[in-house]
Amino acid sequence: MSRPQFDPATYDAQLAEKAARLVELLAPFEAPEPEVFDSPREHYRLRTEFRLWREDGQRHYAMFEQGDKHTPILIDEFPIASRRINELMPQLKAAWQASETLSFKLFQVEFLTTLSGDALITLAYHRPLNDVWQVEAEGLAAKLGVSIVGRSKGKRIVIGRDYVTEQLTVAGRVFSYRQPEGAFTQPNGEVCQKMLNWAYDVLGERTDDLLELYCGNGNFTLPLATRVPKVLATEISKSSVNAALANLDDNGIDNVTLVRLSAEELTQALNEVRPFRRLAGIDLKSYNFGNVFVDPPRAGMDPDTCELTRRFERILYISCNPETLAANIAQLQDTHRIERCALFDQFPYTHHMESGVLLVRR
């Protein structure tokens, strides 16, 4: 992540500019005015990573501007990051300054925190980790009240848990989420909660089933599953799928079938291009799909997956890249129109934009 230009005085103008950009991008599709969901002005980012930079014989937290890997910006406090991260930063720095075992060849630090107050720190090293390191890291984890994951050359030592637990409220119900270290999680918890409530509202109470692609740790799956008879959810990342399975269980949600498949593979399966062992025992024809929910990575949906979504009455699409969102809508616009759209300010003080649309069959 490059460093956002934090300046709360510019927040409202920046958000208005993003809304105008979204209106312009969606104008060819006759979209309604976007609903705009703002972010807290500071302490909104629940995860962040820093490189460590040596200067004056000390290691410092550092970030870089986009495209410049040689000029570090040394950082002592980071007002966009959660209060918990800002509390932990000096405590961790003091610990590595006091211990050669903790600091030797430490090159990167990642913080993962939650609105509910949980925290995990990942320490990445250019050297193997040994028992001496583990004993010190255990002492540090206990002192800071966090889990610690030590990473070195593909190996991982976990002290405590390798996930944090978040709690998010959707339509008055509290959902509990395990968020694994190293896997995707929405960075802005307050805005994530707004997205979940929007998606819940927009989907509405349905009598037909839901297909979900790119489901991650089940972030949207849990609340959306309460709106439909059955869900088939898919995701490519093994750690996210495992977290999603645990999250379904922890929240007592039993109408979701989860399969580790890429969107491209699921498209092939539904198009009967080829069978998949991971779908053995799942009768795809038993679903009465009327709704599809997608939240793809920045590249958007590939053309075949996008074509697949055309079969559905309702396509609910959350996007972190308005350009690929617009390209996907352009492919679908002859059969679907935009009924609702929204801007979620996940990434204040950057040009990045998270948006959502509901497409319904014409």
Ligand SMILES: C[S@@+](CC[C@H](N)C(=O)[O-])C[C@H]1O[C@@H](n2cnc3c(N)ncnc32)[C@H](O)[C@@H]1O
């Ligand atoms: C933007 S994240 C959204 C995850 C989830 N909906 C959430 O809110 O946390 C995109 C997800 O797509 C997954 N992914 C990336 N490429 C994929 C593909 N080709 N097929 C299926 N999932 C993919 C990633 O692992 C990630 O979990």
